[in-house]
Amino acid sequence: MLTKAEITKLRALDEKQYREAAGLFVVEGAKIISELIASKYPLLEIYATDAWKNPVSDSRVRTVSAEEMTRISHFPKPSSVLAVGRIERVTLTAGELGHGLTLALDRVQDAGNVGTLLRIADWFAIDRVVMSPDCADLFSLKVMTASMGSFARVRVISAPLDQALAGLSVPVLGCDLEGSDVHLLPPIKDAVIVIGSEGRGLSASVQACVSQRITIPRYGGAESLNAAVAAAIVCDNLRRLAR
Numbered sequence: 001m002l003t004k005a006e007i008t009k010l011r012a013l014d015e016k017q018y019r020e021a022a023g024l025f026v027v028e029g030a031k032i033i034s035e036l037i038a039s040k041y042p043l044l045e046i047y048a049t050d051a052w053k054n055p056v057s058d059s060r061v062r063t064v065s066a067e068e069m070t071r072i073s074h075f076p077k078p079s080s081v082l083a084v085g086r087i088e089r090v091t092l093t094a095g096e097l098g099h100g101l102t103l104a105l106d107r108v109q110d111a112g113n114v115g116t117l118l119r120i121a122d123w124f125a126i127d128r129v130v131m132s133p134d135c136a137d138l139f140s141l142k143v144m145t146a147s148m149g150s151f152a153r154v155r156v157i158s159a160p161l162d163q164a165l166a167g168l169s170v171p172v173l174g175c176d177l178e179g180s181d182v183h184l185l186p187p188i189k190d191a192v193i194v195i196g197s198e199g200r201g202l203s204a205s206v207q208a209c210v211s212q213r214i215t216i217p218r219y220g221g222a223e224s225l226n227a228a229v230a231a232a233i234v235c236d237n238l239r240r241l242a243r
Contacts, residue, residue, distance in 0.1 A: 100127030115146020122150035179213030
């Protein structure tokens with residue numbers, strides 16, 4: 001049986017301030033937690049009801065009642081399993097962005113978009129994702145849920161983008177409606193793809209680091225593309241060209 005203190009702790013992990021203080025995050029859902037277990041992600045605690053069909057025996061699993069799961073769940077409709085992991089921040093190493101493909105997120109504050117962008121980076125085997133500090137928190141439940149486990153497979157770094165991108169010798173491609181056609185790019189193996197927020201685009205300090213603005217040709221009347229959709233199209237083109 002869960003204590004009141006345990007329930008309070010698990011509920012509080014929904015707040016960034018408490019997550020940072022505790023150094024812990026919470027993730028919920030049978031599919032994503034099964035993926036994390038299969039990939040040997042270091043979860044600390046797992047709380048599950050009898051409805052969870054866990055294929056392996058795991059000493060970290062603690063059985064809770066459906067009522068207890070309702071009390072600790074962060075979803076309107078509780079899932080059958082919830083887990084706690086330790087927050088581990090990755091730091092940018094010197095010269096790292098000069099090799100391979102990097103997806104850089106500038107002020108992308110929608111958690112669903114950030115999670116989807118991580119899935120895109122995972123799908124296209126992008127070497128790393130660099131997020132500006134004012135992006136949605138990587139360890140928020142909404143970001144991790146939208147990433148469907150990709151957050152555990154992708155190297156994600158939080159860093160001021162204007163500093164991280166300054167002085168790079170590789171192309172820094174900024175997605176912009178006024179840019180050149182992405183389909184006309186030559187083959188590129190090393191580059192940084194910069195995605196801005198849908199509402200505000202790229203910040204001025206990041207624009208100053210962009211070596212080339214690129215866009216996806218528009219044939220219809222839509223004003224813009226979702227940030228994640230745009231990133232997927234650009235990543236697909238770069239991977240196709242690099243073959």
